[in-house]
C-alpha cells in the first residue's frame with residue numbers, strides 16, 4: 001500500500017498534476033481520506049522523501065520537491081508559458097516574409113543545397129567579416145581574426161570553459177547568474193562563486209576580494225540588462241571592474257545578448273580586449289532559432305582554439321541559418337528587425353507597468369523580462385505552483401542562484417507571450433495572485 005502511494009506521487013509529478021512547491025496533505029488527513037493506517041502514510045512519505053520526490057519542513061508540512069521532467073513533446077504546458085526568455089515576434093518584424101525573401105536570394109545566388117554541408121567551425125571568412133563589422137559598434141576596430149561565429153552563446157560559454165578552466169577550478173559570477181552558464185559550468189566540472197550585487201550588478205569590492213584570494217582565474221558577467229535582475233552597469237562601474245580584472249590577472253567572459261536591444265555604455269571587453277571574451281548572441285535581438293552568436297575573443301590563437309572546441313562539441317552553426325543571419329547583418333535587415341523587436345519589447349514593458357501598477361519589480365524599458373520580488377507570505381516555489389495552477393508558467397529565483405539562499409522572486413519573460421493580448425491575460429493572473437494571500441498548507 002505504501003508503495004502504491006509513492007507510485008501515485010511519481011505519476012502525478014510526471015503528468016504535471018502535482019507541481020513543485022505544492023503542499024501535500026498531512027499524514028493524518030491522507031490516512032483519513034484513504035481509510036488507511038497512519039503508519040502506512042508515514043512510511044510512504046518517508047520513502048517519497050528518500051527518493052527526492054518531496055521535502056518536509058518541520059512546522060510547515062510536506063511539499064513536492066521534484067519537477068515534472070519534459071517529455072518528448074515538452075512539459076504539459078500551462079496555457080501561457082512565460083518561463084523562457086524569448087524575443088517577441090511582432091508583425092512589424094515580418095520574420096516570415098524576410099526569411100522567405102532571403103532564402104530566395106541565397107537560392108538565386110548559389111542554390112540552397114550548397115549550405116547542406118560542413119563548414120569552418122568558427123564561420124566562413126565572409127561571415128566573420130560581416131560579424132566583425134557588426135560587432136564594431138561594441139568593440140571598435142574588431143578584426144575578423146579575433147571573432148568566431150558560434151552555434152549560440154551557450155556553445156561558446158561551454159567551449160570557453162573547456163579551453164581555460166580545469167575541472168574543479170572556480171569562476172566568479174554575479175550572485176544571481178544565467179542558468180545556461182550554471183549548466184555549462186556543471187557540465188565542465190567548474191565551480192562558481194557568486195559575488196554580491198547592487199543595482200548596477202556585481203560589487204567591485206566583492207570581486208576584488210575574491211580575485212585577491214586567488215580563488216578564480218576568470219569572471220563571468222552580464223553588465224547590460226543582467227538576467228534576471230535587469231541591472232545595467234554604468235560606464236564608471238565598468239571601468240572599475242576592468243581595472244580589477246587587469247590588476248588581478250583575471251580572464252573576462254562577458255555575455256551580452258541584450259545591448260543591441262538596449263544600447264548602454266561600451267562593454268567591459270572593450271576596455272580589456274586582450275583578456276576578454278564577449279559573446280553577443282543574436283537570440284534576443286533577432287531570434288534564438290538562428291543559433292548564431294558573435295564572439296569576440298582575446299586574440300587569433302584563441303579564435304583557432306575555440307573553433308577547434310566547436311569541432312569537438314557542436315561542430316558549427318547550421319550553415320544555412322548562419323548564412324541568413326550574416327546576410328541580415330550586412331543588408332540592414334537585422335537593424336530593421338532589431339528596431340521592431342525593441343519597439344514591441346518597450347510596448348510590453350508599458351503594459352506590465354499598467355497592469356502591475358505600483359507593485360514593485362525591476363524592468364528595463366526595452367527588456368524582454370521583469371524580475372519581481374515576492375512578499376515573505378508567498379514563497380517563490382509555492383507562488384509559481386499557484387500560478388501554474390492558473391495556467392501561467394514563470395521561473396523562480398532558485399534557477400539563477402549560485403548558493404543555497406535564492407531570493408524570493410520570480411522572473412517573467414514578457415517576450416515569450418504570443419501577443420499583447422496573451423500577455424495582458426498573464427499579467428492579470430499574476431496581479432490577481434499577488435493580491436491574494438498564500439493558501440493554507442495541507443489543503444487536500
Ligand SMILES: Cc1ncc(COP(=O)(O)O)c(C=O)c1O
Pocket residue numbers: 085151152153154155178180222227255256257281282283288291292293
Ligand atoms: C545572458 C544570456 N546569455 C545567453 C543566452 C542564450 O544565448 P544563445 O541562444 O545564443 O545560446 C541567454 C538566453 O536567455 C541569456 O539570457
